[in-house]
Amino acid sequence: MIELPEAITLGKQFQKTLVGKIVTDVYNATSLHKFAFFNGDPQGYKELLVGKVVQSAEGYGIFVDIHFNDGITLSLFDGINAKYGDASSKVPDKYQLLLTFNDNTYLAFTVAMYGGMYAYKGEFENKYYHLSVESLSPLSKKFDEAYFDSKLAQEKKNISAKAFLATEQRIPGIGNGVAQDILFNAGIHPKRKIFTLTDADRSALFHSLKETLQAMTSLGGRETETDLFGNKGGYQTILSKNTYKLPCPKCGGSISKEAYLGGSVYYCRHCQKLE
Numbered sequence: 001m002i003e004l005p006e007a008i009t010l011g012k013q014f015q016k017t018l019v020g021k022i023v024t025d026v027y028n029a030t031s032l033h034k035f036a037f038f039n040g041d042p043q044g045y046k047e048l049l050v051g052k053v054v055q056s057a058e059g060y061g062i063f064v065d066i067h068f069n070d071g072i073t074l075s076l077f078d079g080i081n082a083k084y085g086d087a088s089s090k091v092p093d094k095y096q097l098l099l100t101f102n103d104n105t106y107l108a109f110t111v112a113m114y115g116g117m118y119a120y121k122g123e124f125e126n127k128y129y130h131l132s133v134e135s136l137s138p139l140s141k142k143f144d145e146a147y148f149d150s151k152l153a154q155e156k157k158n159i160s161a162k163a164f165l166a167t168e169q170r171i172p173g174i175g176n177g178v179a180q181d182i183l184f185n186a187g188i189h190p191k192r193k194i195f196t197l198t199d200a201d202r203s204a205l206f207h208s209l210k211e212t213l214q215a216m217t218s219l220g221g222r223e224t225e226t227d228l229f230g231n232k233g234g235y236q237t238i239l240s241k242n243t244y245k246l247p248c249p250k251c252g253g254s255i256s257k258e259a260y261l262g263g264s265v266y267y268c269r270h271c272q273k274l275e
Contacts, residue, residue, distance in 0.1 A: 001062075001078055001079050001112065001113075001175060001176075001177055001225070002059075002062050002063070002064065002076065002077070002078050002079070002080060002115075002225075003062060003173055003174065003175045003177050003178045004060075004061065004062070004137070004138070004139070004172070004173025004174065004178065004213060004216075004217065005173075005178065005213065005216035005217040005219075005220075005221040005222060005233065005235065006059075006221040006222070006225050006227075006233070007059030007060060007061060007062060007063060007064050007132075007173060008059045008060070008139075008217050009059070009217070009220045009221045009227055009233070010059050010064045010076075010082065010227065010228060011057050011058045011059025011060070011064050011065070012057075012059070013084075013227060013228040013229075014054075014057030014059075014064065014066055014228065015056060015057040015058070017084060017228065018054040018057060018066065018101075018107070019054050019055065019056060019057070020053065020054065021053070021054050021101040021102060021103060021105065022051065022052070022053050022054075022101060022102040023049045023050050023051065023052050023053075023054075023068070023099050023100070023101060024050065024100045024101060024102050025046070025050060025099070025100045026045050026046040026049050026050060026097070026098070026099055026100075027095075027097070027098040027099075027100075028042050028043060028045070028046075028097065029042070029095065029096045029097065030093065030094055030095055031093075031094035031095065031096065031110075033096055033111045035079075035111065035113065035114035035115070036096040036111040036114075036115060036116075036117070037077070037114070037115070037116040037117070037118070038116070038117055038118065038119075039118040039119055039120045039124070042097065042117075042119075045097070045119045048072060048119050048120075048121065049068065049072065049074070049099065049119060052068035052069055052070060052072050053068060053069045054066060054067070054068055055067050055068060055069055060132050060133055060137065060172065060173070061128075061129075061131065061132020061133065061135070061137075061169065061172035061173045062077060062078050062128065062132055062169070062172070062173055062175065063075050063076065063077055063128075063129055063132045063133070064076045064080075070121070071121050071122055072119070072120070072121050073118075073119070073120060073121075073124065074117065074118070074119045075116070075117075075118040075119075075120075075124060075129060076109070076115070076116070076117060076118075077115055077116035077117075077118065077128070077129075078114065078115050078116065078175075079111055079112040079113050079114045079115030080109055080110075080111060080112075080115040080116070080117060081109070081110045081111070081112060081226065082107060082108070082109055082228050083107070083108045083109075083110075083228070083229075083230060084105065084106070084107055084228045084229060085105065085106050085108070086103075086104060086105045086106075087104040087105075091106060091108060092108050092110065094110065095108040095109060095110050096109055096110055096111050096117065097109040097117050128169050131169040131172055132169065132172045132173065135169075135171075135172040136172075137172060137173070138171050138172070138173065138174070138209055138210065138213055139210075139213060139214060139217065143210075145203065145206050148202075148205075148206040148209070149202060149206075151170060151171065152164070152194060152197075152202060155170070155194060157193065157194060157195035158193055158195065159193070159194055160190065160191050160192060160193055160194070160261070161183055161188050161189065161190055161191070161192050161193075161194060161197075161205070162176075162179055162183065162190035162191065162260065162261055162265060163261060164194055165179040165182060165183070165209075166179040166261070166263075167261060167262075171209070173213075174209075174213075176261075176262075176263035176264075176265075177222065177224065177225075177240070178212070178213065178216060178222070180237070180238070180239040180240060180265065180266050180267075181212050181216075181237060181238045181239055181240075182205070182208050182209050182212045182213070183205075183208075183267070183272065184238050184239050184266075184267065184268070184271070184272060185208040185211070185212050185238070186201070186204040186205040186207075186208035186209075187201075187204060187271055187272055188201060188204070188205055188272060189267055189272040189273060189274040189275075190260065190265040190267055190272075191260065191265075191274055192272075192274055192275060196275055215235060216233070216235045219233060219234035219235040220233045220234045220235070221233030221234075221235060222235045222237050222240070223235060223236050223237060223242065224237055224240050224241065224242060239255065239266035239267070240266065241264070243255075243266075244257050244266045248268040248270065248271060250268065250271050251268060251270045251271055253268055253269065253270045253271075254268075254269075255267070255268055256268070256269055
C-alpha cells in the first residue's frame, strides 16, 4: 500500500524517469477489479492523456501525482502497484491501466486490495487527496512537538493510538502499515486510549513518528512494498506480515496479531502494555 515513505519514493522515481515523455496510447484493464477506482469512465482516459507530455511528479500523503501539460494530472492512490518497462521487458498480462510512451516504454498499474487511478483536468475533489496535499507533512520541520500535541488535543479522548495515527488521514501518509513500527518504537499499544497517554508517552510517540518515518523514507520505503522497478524498499519492518512470527527484537517475547479497525495490528504485550 502507498503510505508516505512509498509515496515520496515513487514520486521521485516518476520525476526522474518520466519527465519529457509523451503518452502515445492508453489501454484499459485486462483484468477487472471491483475495488479499482477511477475518475469517471476510464474509457475516457485515452482521449484525456494521449499526446500529453509528462512535466513533473510528486508524492505526498497516500497519493502520487503525475502532472502533464494542459493541466492534466494522473493521481495514484493507496493500493496501486506501478511497473515501468521498456521494449525489452514483457508487459504484464493483467493490469488495470497501461500507458505507453514515445520512447517505447510503458507504465502499468495494478491494484492490490483497493486503489485509485484518477485522471483529470484542473482540480480533483476528493477528501483524502486534499488532506494529503494540503496538510502539514509529518516530515516537515514545521511539524514539531507543539503541533503534534495540538493534533492530539483536537481529538476525542476515547479513540485509540492506532485510530489517531492510521484512520481519517489525521496525519497525512500514515496508514496501518507504517503505524505498526511507530507504535512499537514508542512502546505504545495500538489499542491504548489517547487520554491515558502521559506527557512522556506523547513525547515518545512524537519522536517515534518523526524518526521512524524518516528512516522508512530515506531507505526508499518498506520491504513489504515494491518501487517503480519492482525492487523492495530498503527499510526492514519490525512489525509486519513478514516479521510477526519472529520474537520481539526488544524482549524476545512473542508478537501478537489481531484484527482491529479494519486491518491487522501487531504488538508485543510486554513492550507495549495496554494501560
